[in-house]
Amino acid sequence: MRILIIEDADSIRRMIEALVTGRGHSVEPANSGARGVELAIAQAPDLVLLDLNLPGTLDGFQVCEKLRAEPNTKNVPIVIISALDDQDSKARALAAGANAYYTKPFSPMALLKEIEGRKRDAEKK
Amino acid sequence: MTAAMSKGRLTRQELGWLLTQEASGAAERLRVGVQVLKTNAPPAPLPGADDPSATGLDATLNVLDDAMKMLSSLHTKPAAIKGRRGRIDLAALIWEVAPDARVSIETGPVERSGTEIFADEGELRRMLHVLIGQGTGAGSAVTIKRDGEDVRVAVVLGPDSSATAETERAWLARMAIRYGGRYELEGGAEVLSFPADGVSERKEREALRKELDEARKQGEAYARELAQAYAHGEEVSTPSTLPPPLHLMPTAERFGALSKFAGGIAAELRTILSAAARQVPSKAGQPPLTALTPSGGTPSMPLQIADAEERWDVVRRALARAQDFVGALASLSDIDAQDLSGACRLDEVSGNVNGALQGRADKLGVKLVMTPAPDDLPPAHIAARACTVLVRNLVEQAISASPKGSEVRVSFSHEEAGPRLSVEDSGAPLPSGARRAFVALEVEPGTYGRASCVPLNIAAEIAGAVEATVELADSPLGGLRVSVTFGRAPRSAPARATTGHETSGHEMG
Numbered sequence: 001m002r003i004l005i006i007e008d009a010d011s012i013r014r015m016i017e018a019l020v021t022g023r024g025h026s027v028e029p030a031n032s033g034a035r036g037v038e039l040a041i042a043q044a045p046d047l048v049l050l051d052l053n054l055p056g057t058l059d060g061f062q063v064c065e066k067l068r069a070e071p072n073t074k075n076v077p078i079v080i081i082s083a084l085d086d087q088d089s090k091a092r093a094l095a096a097g098a099n100a101y102y103t104k105p106f107s108p109m110a111l112l113k114e115i116e117g118r119k120r121d122a123e124k125k
Numbered sequence: 126m127t128a129a130m131s132k133g134r135l136t137r138q139e140l141g142w143l144l145t146q147e148a149s150g151a152a153e154r155l156r157v158g159v160q161v162l163k164t165n166a167p168p169a170p171l172p173g174a175d176d177p178s179a180t181g182l183d184a185t186l187n188v189l190d191d192a193m194k195m196l197s198s199l200h201t202k203p204a205a206i207k208g209r210r211g212r213i214d215l216a217a218l219i220w221e222v223a224p225d226a227r228v229s230i231e232t233g234p235v236e237r238s239g240t241e242i243f244a245d246e247g248e249l250r251r252m253l254h255v256l257i258g259q260g261t262g263a264g265s266a267v268t269i270k271r272d273g274e275d276v277r278v279a280v281v282l283g284p285d286s287s288a289t290a291e292t293e294r295a296w297l298a299r300m301a302i303r304y305g306g307r308y309e310l311e312g313g314a315e316v317l318s319f320p321a322d323g324v325s326e327r328k329e330r331e332a333l334r335k336e337l338d339e340a341r342k343q344g345e346a347y348a349r350e351l352a353q354a355y356a357h358g359e360e361v362s363t364p365s366t367l368p369p370p371l372h373l374m375p376t377a378e379r380f381g382a383l384s385k386f387a388g389g390i391a392a393e394l395r396t397i398l399s400a401a402a403r404q405v406p407s408k409a410g411q412p413p414l415t416a417l418t419p420s421g422g423t424p425s426m427p428l429q430i431a432d433a434e435e436r437w438d439v440v441r442r443a444l445a446r447a448q449d450f451v452g453a454l455a456s457l458s459d460i461d462a463q464d465l466s467g468a469c470r471l472d473e474v475s476g477n478v479n480g481a482l483q484g485r486a487d488k489l490g491v492k493l494v495m496t497p498a499p500d501d502l503p504p505a506h507i508a509a510r511a512c513t514v515l516v517r518n519l520v521e522q523a524i525s526a527s528p529k530g531s532e533v534r535v536s537f538s539h540e541e542a543g544p545r546l547s548v549e550d551s552g553a554p555l556p557s558g559a560r561r562a563f564v565a566l567e568v569e570p571g572t573y574g575r576a577s578c579v580p581l582n583i584a585a586e587i588a589g590a591v592e593a594t595v596e597l598a599d600s601p602l603g604g605l606r607v608s609v610t611f612g613r614a615p616r617s618a619p620a621r622a623t624t625g626h627e628t629s630g631h632e633m634g
Contacts, residue, residue, distance in 0.1 A: 011340035015347065083339055104339055105346035 001025045001119050004045040006036030006063060007081070008055050012104070016049060016081070019108050020115060033058030037066050040073045047118055048073075052082040052093065061096045068097035077118050081106055209246040212322050215253075215276055216240045216269045222253045226267045233271030240269050240276050241322040244304055252300050255293050256280050256317055268314075274324045275306070279314045380590040381462030387583075388458025394451045402444055405437060446576065453521065453580050456514045457587075465590050467508030468614030471516075471546045472498035474509060475535050478516045482524060490529035491551075493520070498537040505544045505611035507591045515587040519548040519607055522580035526552025532602060540610050542594070547608040549600035560597040581607065 003020055007013040008031045017027045028043060030036035033054040040048060048067065052060030060080065067073040077099045082089065085103040093101055100114055216230050232238045242249075257265050257280055268279040297317065298308040306319035472495075479493055486493040505512065516535075523533040531551030538545045553574030555563055562568050563578050564585050584607070588595045593611040600606035 009336040009339060011336060012343055015340070015343055019347075105342035107350060108347050109350050 001046040001115065001122070002028065002043070003047045003049060003115070004028045004030065004036065004040055004043070005049045006030045006033065006054065006060070007049070007051040008032060008053075009051070012051075012081075016111075019112065023112060023115070025115065032056040033060065033063040036063055037070075040067055040076065041070050044072045045076060046122060047115065048076055048078045050078055050080050050098070052080060052084055052089065061092055064093060064096035064098050077121075079111075079114060079118075081111070211243065211246075212241050213244050213246050213249055214239075214241045215249075215278060215319070218246070218249060219253060219267055219269060219278070222250055223257045223265060223267065226257060226265045228267045228269065231268070231270040233273075238271055239321060240271055242276050242304070242319040243322050243325070244319065248300065252297060252317065253278070255297055256315060258293075271321065272318070274321055275318045276321050277316055277318045279311070279316045282310075282313050282315060380460075380465065380586065383586060384457045384460055384462055387454045391451045391455035391458065394447070395455070398444060398447055398451060402448075405440055405444060449521070449525070450577060450579060453518055453577075453583060456517060457583050460508075460511045460514055460587070462590075464508055465511050465587075466506065467511075468504040469507060469509035469512045470498075470502070471505050471512070471537055471544050471611070472502065474512045475516050475520075475537075475546065478513060478520055479535060482517070482520055485521075486524050486533065489524060489527075491524050491527045492532045493524070494532055494534045496534065496536040499539050502537055502539050502544050504614035505546075505593075506614040507587075507593065507611055511587050511591065515584045515609065516546065516548075518580035518584045518587075519546075519609075522575070522577070522584075523548050523550035523552070523604075523607075525577070525580075526550045526575050526604060528552070534600075534602060543611050543613040545608055545610040547606055549602050549606040550604035551600075551602040552604035554599055554603065555597065555605045557597075557599075564595070564597070575605075584609070 003025050005013055005016050005020075005027055007016065007029070010031070013029055013031070017029065021027055028039055028045060030039050034056055036048070036050070036054075037058065039045075050060050050063060054060055054063070058066070060082065064078055064080075067076060067078060078097060080093045080098045080101045081104060082093070082101070083104045084090075090101050099118075102111060102114070216228070219226065219228050230240065232240060256278065257267065265283070266281045268277075270277045270279070294308065294315075297315075301308040301317055301319070304319050305325065306317065309316045309318070475495060479495055483493060507515070520533065520535065527533055527550045533551070534547075534549045536547045536549075538547070555573050555575065559568065559573060563573065563575075564581050566578050566582050568578060585595050588609050588611075591611065593609050596608045596610070598606045598608070
């Protein structure tokens with residue numbers, strides 16, 4: 001799978017990269033919402049892993065909304081990985097179009113299972 | 126012209142300064158001339174740029190004068206403009222830029238005080254000139270205030286006579302943004318706000334700390350999962366080998382592989398040992414002493430016979446130990462890996478095992494004691510056959526480790542997690558730091574005064590396969606206490622059977 005990771009924290013991004021590339025997925029990193037949207041529209045990845053607290057003009061919620069509004073990315077699964085663990089943020093993210101929500105620190109195994117599940121879904125289609 | 130001029134020629138900055146001086150002088154002369162033409166009167170004293178009564182041509186001249194003043198002021202301290210970049214106290218700079226201004230300073234509460242910002246002094250000086258020039262001029266009312274994370278400079282707006290006012294405001298706004306601040310009109314005042322010195326660094330530090338904290342927590346989550354994956358034999362991303370490492374296999378499969386391996390080794394060893402044992406004369410019958418004499422001659426000296434018998438004894442003991450070891454290995458292969466779970470009563474199984482090992486304990490002069498189980502001891506979640514092998518290995522190793530005349534004690538307790546079996550011996554103590562390595566077969570046999578670590582390893586493997594926990598501790602008897610806490614068996618567990626050793630302390634020695 002081609003996975004776009006939109007995460008501003010270098011260390012977390014690298015950890016996720018290491019995790020998913022170890023399972024044979026390819027990764028495109030972005031450290032801001034604007035850059036993430038740009039890459040997503042240009043490349044239409046198979047999956048987006050998205051942080052919510054992002055620097056710059058677009059936060060994760062807005063990124064989510066923008067990706068859902070773009071024809072090229074409206075069906076790309078978006079998995080949120082955020083330190084925000086309140087119900088309101090989860091509800092907002094899902095309302096903005098996210099498919100799944102993981103709270104940091106997340107379980108790497110659970111994330112891998114999620115990705116594998118998304119991969120199987122994509123293969124069925 | 127270039128910014129850096131060769132030696133002996135004017136620099137761009139010096140030339141600019143000269144030109145502005147020329148322009149300023151020309152404006153003054155123009156003003157005087159116009160005054161003479163208008164009134165035919167002697168020239169009046171030179172009006173200030175902020176003269177409110179000025180109109181028409183005068184106003185235009187005032188604007189020109191303002192512009193010249195501003196341009197001129199930009200060159201008054203070329204060294205400073207070049208550039209000190211760092212922490213600058215806005216209040217102090219205001220005193221320099223506008224010594225006639227009425228400045229009020231509010232430094233803010235102690236925890237967030239100070240009017241210092243991080244900037245280029247030249248640029249800041251220029252901004253203040255423009256700002257104060259926009260205001261009421263030399264006698265402007267300027268307020269410098271620490272407002273939370275910001276330092277604000279407010280100047281009361283003067284009459285908006287400058288033709289370049291809009292351009293200057295746009296420039297101020299742009300410069301303010303460059304420093305992470307803003308330029309605003311608030312009521313009758315213009316306000317420049319800058320982030321106070323240290324705020325951006327603090328925010329950066331906080332962001333970094335937060336990121337590090339998240340990374341640390343995430344790293345811990347990774348480590349936990351990795352540890353769990355190893356502990357439960359889940360798939361982890363290690364290279365595959367043939368046969369696969371045991372820790373990568375599911376519990377039943379792993380145990381099955383282990384028992385098969387142990388059974389195979391035991392069978393091989395048993396064949397070898399049997400052949401060796403056939404050559405050793407039994408103690409009851411006289412040894413074929415001829416076998417001990419290289420020439421086949423008859424030994425005539427009683428000392429030689431005694432010596433030979435002693436050697437045979439050493440061989441017999443070694444063989445017995447080897448056969449015990451093979452027995453322990455073989456016992457593991459008796460367990461059906463697919464049938465590990467079940468229910469049994471620990472006290473019943475232990476009673477049977479102790480009964481079977483009684484002869485051996487007697488032979489070694491070790492007293493085997495089983496304390497009665499509590500009435501509420503629930504059935505353990507393990508199949509009876511597996512439990513028998515586990516208990517047998519524990520008791521056997523305890524007997525072997527205990528010296529002649531000492532005691533081995535088997536006891537039971539009802540713990541929160543489930544029923545617990547404890548086997549204590551009077552052998553050599555096992556240091557707490559060495560226990561894990563001992564059970565994991567990472568030490569040489571005989572280390573710490575114990576003949577073999579294999580029985581404990583087998584017991585631990587069986588316990589691990591049924592998710593029972595094994596604890597090693599010092600025993601009051603002087604040796605080791607091995608406790609195994611099992612899960613509770615489901616409700617369909619067998620009812621308590623009545624056996625003779627349930628009602629009281631059952632001494633088997």
